[in-house]
Amino acid sequence: MATQHSRSAARLMMAPAVILLLGWMLVPLTMTLWFSFRTYLPLRGGDQGWAGFSNYTRFIGSSSFWPSVQTTLIIVGGVLLITVVLGVILALLLDQPMWGQGVVRILVIAPFFVMPTVSALVWKNMFMDPTNGILAHIWRFFGATPVEWLSQASMPSIIMIVSWQWLPFATLILLTAVQSLDSEQLEAAEMDGAPFLSRFWFIILPHLSRAITIVILIQTIFLLSIFAEIFVTTGGAFGTRTLTYLIFQRVLESQNIGLGSAGGVYAIILANIVAIFLMRIVGKNLDA
Amino acid sequence: MARAVTTNRKALNTAIAWTIGFVIFFPILWTILTSFKTEAQAISDPPIFLFFDWTLENYSVVQERSNYMRFLWNSVIIAGGSTILGVMIAVPAAWSMAFVPSKRTKDILLWMLSTKMLPAVGVLYPIYLIFIKLGILDSRIGLTIVLMLINLPIIVWMLYTYFREIPGEILEAARMDGASLKEEILYVLTPMAIPGIASTLLLNFILAWNEAFWTLNLTAAKAAPLTAFIASYSSPEGLFFAKLSAASTMAIAPVLILGWFSQKQLVRGLTFGAVK
Numbered sequence: 001m002a003t004q005h006s007r008s009a010a011r012l013m014m015a016p017a018v019i020l021l022l023g024w025m026l027v028p029l030t031m032t033l034w035f036s037f038r039t040y041l042p043l044r045g046g047d048q049g050w051a052g053f054s055n056y057t058r059f060i061g062s063s064s065f066w067p068s069v070q071t072t073l074i075i076v077g078g079v080l081l082i083t084v085v086l087g088v089i090l091a092l093l094l095d096q097p098m099w100g101q102g103v104v105r106i107l108v109i110a111p112f113f114v115m116p117t118v119s120a121l122v123w124k125n126m127f128m129d130p131t132n133g134i135l136a137h138i139w140r141f142f143g144a145t146p147v148e149w150l151s152q153a154s155m156p157s158i159i160m161i162v163s164w165q166w167l168p169f170a171t172l173i174l175l176t177a178v179q180s181l182d183s184e185q186l187e188a189a190e191m192d193g194a195p196f197l198s199r200f201w202f203i204i205l206p207h208l209s210r211a212i213t214i215v216i217l218i219q220t221i222f223l224l225s226i227f228a229e230i231f232v233t234t235g236g237a238f239g240t241r242t243l244t245y246l247i248f249q250r251v252l253e254s255q256n257i258g259l260g261s262a263g264g265v266y267a268i269i270l271a272n273i274v275a276i277f278l279m280r281i282v283g284k285n286l287d288a
Numbered sequence: 289m290a291r292a293v294t295t296n297r298k299a300l301n302t303a304i305a306w307t308i309g310f311v312i313f314f315p316i317l318w319t320i321l322t323s324f325k326t327e328a329q330a331i332s333d334p335p336i337f338l339f340f341d342w343t344l345e346n347y348s349v350v351q352e353r354s355n356y357m358r359f360l361w362n363s364v365i366i367a368g369g370s371t372i373l374g375v376m377i378a379v380p381a382a383w384s385m386a387f388v389p390s391k392r393t394k395d396i397l398l399w400m401l402s403t404k405m406l407p408a409v410g411v412l413y414p415i416y417l418i419f420i421k422l423g424i425l426d427s428r429i430g431l432t433i434v435l436m437l438i439n440l441p442i443i444v445w446m447l448y449t450y451f452r453e454i455p456g457e458i459l460e461a462a463r464m465d466g467a468s469l470k471e472e473i474l475y476v477l478t479p480m481a482i483p484g485i486a487s488t489l490l491l492n493f494i495l496a497w498n499e500a501f502w503t504l505n506l507t508a509a510k511a512a513p514l515t516a517f518i519a520s521y522s523s524p525e526g527l528f529f530a531k532l533s534a535a536s537t538m539a540i541a542p543v544l545i546l547g548w549f550s551q552k553q554l555v556r557g558l559t560f561g562a563v564k
Contacts, residue, residue, distance in 0.1 A: 009469055010384030017381035017444060018396065024437040025403045028411035028418070035413065090308065098301040106548050107309035110316055113547030115498040117518040118536045122319050124522075126529055132331040134318070141334070167312070169558070176555050214559050225407045228500035228515070232522045244409045251413050252505070264410035275405040279398050 029268075036261035043255045055262035059250075067239070068246040071155070075242060076223045078159040079166060080216055086163075087170030087215065088208065094171070095178045105175075112168035116228035123161045124150060124233045154238035162229055166222075170215045177211035178204075210281075217278040224271055243267055316544070323347070323533035330529040346534035353531075356538055359517035365428050366503070366513050367496035370435035371489055374443045377436075379485070382447035383477065387459060397448065400441040408438075408501045419506060426508045434506065435496045443492055446557045450484025451477075487553035490546055497543045514539040 036055055039048040059065060094105060111119065127133050128149035136146035149157040181204065189199050225244050234240045236249060247267060251260035310317075321337070322330050329340045350356055385393045415434065416425070424430030454477065462476045500515045507516055518539050521532050547554075 006388055006469065007390070010388035010390075013380035013384040014396070016377050017400070017440060020377065020437060021400055021403050021440060025406065028414035029406070031414035031417070032411055093301070093305055093308070096301040096305075097298050098305050099298070100302065100306065104305045104309040105551070107313040109548070109551050109554075110313055110544060112554070113494060113498070113544050114316065114540050115515055115518065115543070116500045117504075117515045118319075118540050119315070121518060121522060121532060122315055122536055125532060126318060126322065127315065132529065134335060137335055164312070164315070169554070172551060173555050173559060218558060221405055225409060225501070227409070228504065228519070231504065232519055244407065247409045248412065248505075251409075251416075257413050260413060264407070264412070267407045268410040271405050271407045271410075275402055278405075279402060282401065283394065283398055 032261045032264050032268075035257050036265050038258050040257040040261075041255060042257060051258055055258045056265075059259055059262045059266065064241065064246055068241050068243045071240060072224065072242040072244070074155060075159055075162065075226070076220055078155075079162045079223055080219060082159070082163040083166045083170040083219065084212060084215060086167055087174045088212070090167070090171045091174035091178045092204070094175055108171055109168045111164050112166075112172075114165070116165065116226075117232055119165055120161060120229045120232040123157075123164070128157055150233055151238050154234055154240050158229060158233065158240055161233070162223065162226060165229075166219055169219070173215050174208060174211050177208050181207050213281060214278075217274060217281065220274050221271065221278070224267075224274070243270070316540075319533045319536050321533075322530055323537045325530050325533075327528070327530045330533070346530045347538070350531055350535045350538070354517060354520065354535075356517065356535070359512060359514050360538070362428060362511055363497060363513035363515075366431045366435060366511070367493050369428070369432040370439065370496050371443075371492045373432065374436045374440050374492060375447070375485060375489060378440060378443040378447050378488075379481075382444050382451050383473065385444075386448055386451035386454075387456060397445065400444055404438070404441040412505060415502075416506070425506060426510050426512075428511045431503060431506055431511055431513075434502050435499055438499070438502070439492045439495055442495070442557055443488055446488040446491070446553070447481075447484060449556065450488070451481060454480050487550060488557070490550040491553045491557045494543050494547055494550065 037051055037053075039051040039054075040046070041048070090108065094101065094108070098104070114122075125133065127135050130136055130146045130148045133146075133149075135149065139146040147153060186199060186203060189203060194202075226242065227244055227248065230236060230240055230242060230245050236242075236245045241249075243263070244267065247260050247263040250256050250263055323346055324342045324344070325336070325340050326343060326345070329336055385397065419425040419430050422430070424433075458480075459472060459476060462472050467476065497513075498515070500519075503513050503515045504519060507513070518535060521528070521535055
């Protein structure tokens with residue numbers, strides 16, 4: 001039984017974390033909202049007063065807005081598709097009996113711990129470089145002309161790099177879910193002569209659905225704001241400018257704070273739509 | 289009943305899994321190998337795998353050219369500092385939510401999680417401005433605070449899921465025996481919570497070490513950690529694959545090793561306990 005004393009002590013102990021996060025959320029958010037309604041150019045005259053909704057309409061009306069949303073969605077969608085499909089296959093494979101399972105798992109997990117700037121640079125230079133990269137060597141070995149990956153096939157290249165980084169995460173979570181599968185049910189189905197595909201479709205996939213949802217939601221939140229991979233490889237050129245990168249350019253490169261802030265508000269709205277779904281699922285888990 | 293598995297089947301599984309594991313790990317392996325080559329061998333066609341003249345020259349060149357140790361030190365301070373600070377703030381909060389839950393505990397937890405979903409770019413300029421006003425732009429203390437705030441929700445959640453598994457009866461017994469709140473936390477709870485706190489520290493150290501939005505945007509020369517150190521290699525200067533590899537190896541080695549110890553916590557920490 002919690003006493004009145006311990007209850008007020010508990011409130012006191014929670015206070016620092018709550019106050020800090022509240023400040024972290026409210027102060028910058030309020031400022032972003034405020035700036036988004038101002039004409040604010042720090043290098044060209046500073047804050048020039050009220051702008052109404054003009055920043056919002058200008059940001060949406062600019063020729064780079066819709067392409068950037070499209071780029072963002074293609075990257076997020078592409079990476080999700082690759083990591084979830086391969087993640088399920090890998091998780092099922094790693095669950096099979098084999099020698100050296102622990103070592104294989106370590107090899108598969110490793111990319112997740114490589115910092116984004118490193119993986120982007122390693123892929124850009126040592127693999128995708130059109131003269132000296134490994135892929136160029138392979139292409140020449142087969143008598144083909146090496147591809148200039150990051151300019152001619154910029155989007156698939158970026159999706160590849162990011163998928164390589166996130167596949168371990170998807171695999172690890174799906175593997176955890178696969179391991180909690182009731183093996184007796186599977187065996188019963190196998191004895192009844194159900195082929196692998198129908199066992200997969202009717203027993204394994206439904207069991208994994210929750211883990212897959214979690215993977216999709218958490219990755220979406222991180223993928224919506226990928227930055228370093230684009231910053232280091234293409235710098236937003238060749239059609240790889242995502243919404244995050246567009247806002248970054250408006251704020252830091254062209255120093256148009258009002259416009260960038262309006263873009264920031266759009267990004268926040270986009271992220272919140274995803275977040276609401278994630279919260280529902282995680283919240284349900286709290287009751288269990 | 290355990291299913292009988294034929295040796296053939298097991299051998300096949302092993303072969304496939306090892307091949308895939310090798311392919312996924314290859315970029316890291318290749319980077320480590322290349323870091324020990326000369327620049328000429330690093331780009332030779334066909335590529336050389338193991339039979340090259342192993343050299344440590346690249347490591348000393350990288351250290352001389354860009355003072356690796358300073359960046360490493362910044363990374364250690366920023367990642368370590370933000371994690372320790374975060375855990376110090378989160379332990380009391382998670383303790384009270386796990387052991388003195390109220391009707392609002394769940395809402396507070398979910399709200400904390402929601403702050404994690406704020407896209408960083410949406411608040412880039414305000415933070416930038418605040419940092420300039422406070423004079424902490426490009427300082428280790430500023431970055432430590434930002435990374436602490438970013439990871440605080442994950443830290444609270446991880447600690448909360450660990451603390452919830454500690455049986456409450458033990459605490460009640462201690463209370464019956466007249467232990468004060470301070471003694472209860474210090475002598476009963478802490479020893480039981482240490483494994484959970486350790487894995488929280490580990491995972492969040494890794495997340496802070498690899499964070500690459502704020503560290504790139506809020507630092508210049510003084511406080512730049514390894515993420516920025518590596519980004520400075522993005523424009524090639526002549527022959528540089530071997531040096532790039534040496535720099536990359538130095539940047540990822542510490543965390544790669546820590547990461548392998550914390551795979552289990554990764555699932556738990558990043559899914560907020562929703563997958564166990």
